[in-house]
Amino acid sequence: MLNNCSNCGHENAKDSLFCESCGQKLVGEKTSKECHKCHHLNEEDALFCESCGCRLDEEIVEETSYCPYCHQINDSEAQFCEHCGQPLTINPEIEKQGIYDEPLNHVIPETVIETQEVTAPRKPMSKKKKISIAILGVIVIALGGTYAFLDKKYSKENQIEAIIVAIKDEDSEFIAKNIVSDDPSLSTTASDVKPMLKLFDDNKENVTNLKSALEANSEYLGLSLEQTGKTALFFPHYELKVTPVYTNVVSNMADSTIKMNGKKIIETDSDNYSKKIGPLLIGKYTFDASIKGKDETIKESYTLLPGDTTQVDMGFVTVTIPIRSNVEDATVLMDDKEVGKLTDGKLEVGPILWSGHASFQLVKKSKDGELKSEVKELNNEDVNRDGGTTNTIELNFQTADKYEVSEGLKSFYNRFEQSVVSSNNYNADDFAKAFYIDGSKNPAFKGINDYISWCRDRSASDEYSGVDFSIVVKSVEPMTNNRYKVNYTVTYHTTYPSKTNKSKRVEGFDYSNVVVQLEMNDKKDITDFKFVDMGDGGQKVSDNHANE
Structure with a gap:
């Protein structure tokens, strides 16, 4: 016979105690056995109350061992419950207090069998409590992670590194915000910090030395590290502590204006002026002075450091x-x-x-x-x-003298000597390019070229042997850095074949106002020599064949 659920009507097995559909406790057809203690109706064959665990049948209980904790039946000779492992013998004190008669979830026995401590089963944790604990755990982890991050971010080492990076980058705004001094009158604006940053920029070794000093809690160039408070309540905040600088500015001129880094700081009123200025940050400063009504100015650079007694001398x-x-x-x-x-x-x-x-x-x-x-x-x-x-x-002009000009003329006349002989090659354009500005277009070249051609014709007909020259430079006048006006004398020594029965002919010519262009290297070696103008073209001053 089926056991129908009174709650949902589902048909369950005959011996089911709870509905397999909705979980409702089922009531069978068997007669009930009432608990004499809590009056709960139990199954007819139940030995213990399913509500409070009280013994329902004295005769059956006496023949068995009943567990006061899980309410299960054990063998009469058993010492411990074969279902839950708890001792079946109750401590007299617990039995006297009747604790074991309480429902299982309230039983918290102190001792069992003299020294054994027994802990009552815990109630299952509610979903709300689990969520609360989980949220609390997330918060704790987040706070721990945030603290670890901030602890690293605001560590002493990182704060020193931030100061050093700002100095390297010449970040005057950052340094100005992270600088402190015992002198309240010291100005530490971004503009005031710039001379200090220039000092470090001019000497990179100073940056390395400062970092080492700060890490070692020591001082360098009057700079040290000082804790000035807390960041985010927990972390020490460090700033760059500076020792202020003072110096004397002196001048030997009244009515002069003295500026420091372009800003007027002093107007002198005597020829023996002295004034102490400061406090200033360490650094490299530029001072300049001018006198009223005069164009003269003086400019000096000074590196100001703590303890330095050097005066800023702006005397004229x-x-x-x-x-x-x-x-x-x-x-x-x-x-x-x-x-x-x-x-x-x-x-x-x-x-x-x-x-x-x-x-x-x-x-x-x-x-x-x-x-x-x-x-x-x-x-x-x-x-x-x-x-x-x-x-x-x-102050000397880097110009050619008579010797250099003479060497340039010799290079021209040596080429001339080779060109008049018909057996030697001669190209008029090459000759002109080598020795005349504008080459063959130079008007002075035509006369020379005509003479060379006449000589070559006579040489070819065996009427002429050749010519050599001797040169004497009389004066050299620089015109520009590579052009000169030259006066010189050249002597022609012409020879003839023996069959002509002519003796050597010696002719002297004076050249005046000849303009040449002469280039030299650093060793004063001639790299280029050209005629710009042949001046008066040369005047014959002597000839041993004049009477022939």
């Missing part, structure tokens, strides 16, 4: 500068401005206010062009500031 110096040259007359330029003319190759420039630097050059102008000397520089180390004297400045 009056100097006289001697100029000497290898030319007798030329215009002398100082800083591209004319300051005088040479007389017999000499000029004394000054006395002038020394500004710390000056450049000198000679210029010689003519209708043919402009000749310039090399530029010579004069700096502070060249000046005796106490005596107002300097070394002599030599």
Whole structure:
């Protein structure tokens, strides 16, 4: 016979205790046995109350061992429950208290069989509590991870590295925000920090030394690391501590204005002026001074460090500068401005206010062009500031002299000697390109080419043997840096075949105002020699055959 569920009507097996469809407890047709303690109706053949576990049949219980914890029947001689493993003998104290008579989930026996501690089964954890614990776990993990991240981010090593990177990158804004001093009057704006960054940029070794010092908790160039508070409540915050710098600025000129890094800081009121300035950050500073109503200025750079007693000297110096040259007359330029003319190759420039630097050059102008000397520089180390004297400045034109011009002329006349002999090759265009500006188009070339051709014809008919030349350069006048006006004498030594019965002919010619272009290398070796103009074309001054 089936056992129908009174809740959902599902047909269950005859001996089922709970509905297999909805879980509802099933009531069978058997007669019920009432518990004398809790009055719960149990199955007719039940020995223990299925609600409270109380014994329902004294006679049956006496013949068996009943477990007071899981309420299962064991053999009468058993010492421990074969179902749950708990002792079947109850501690007298527990039995006296009647704890074992309580429902199983409330039984928390202290001791069983003298010393054995028994823990009552725990209630299953609710879903809400599990979710709460899981959320709490996630929060703890997140907080732990965040702390570990921030601990690394705000570590002392990372903060030192951030300072060093900012110095290398010349990040004045970052340094200005992370700098501290015991002197409250020290200005530490981004602009104030720039001289310090320039000091490190000019010498990269300073950056390495500073990093090592900060890591070792020591000081370098007056800089050290100091903890100034906490970041995010837990992590130490470090800043760059600076020792301020003070210095004296002195001047020997009244009514002068002194600037530091382009900003006016002093106006002097005497010829013996001194003023202490500071506090300043360490660094490389530029000072310049000018005098009211005068063009002269001086500019000096100073590196200011803690404990340095060097004064910033912005005093003006009056100097006289001697100029000497290898030319007798030329215009002398100082800083591209004319300051005088040479007389017999000499000029004394000054006395002038020394500004710390000056450049000198000679210029010689003519209708043919402009000749310039090399530029010579004069700096502070060249000046005796106490005596107002300097070394002599030599300003010479890098020009050819008579020897170099003579060598250039010889190269021309040697080629000439070879070209007049008919047995030697001669190409007029090649000759012109080698020795005349504009080649064969140069008007001066035609006369020479005609003479060479006449000689070659006579040489071919055996009426002429050849010619050689001797040259004497009388004067060389530079016109530009590679062009010269030359006066020279050339002597022709012409020989004839013996059959002509003619003696050697010697003719002398004077050439005036000949313009040549001569190029030389650093060793003054001639690299190019050309005629620009043959001047007067040459005038015959002597001839041993004149009367023939």
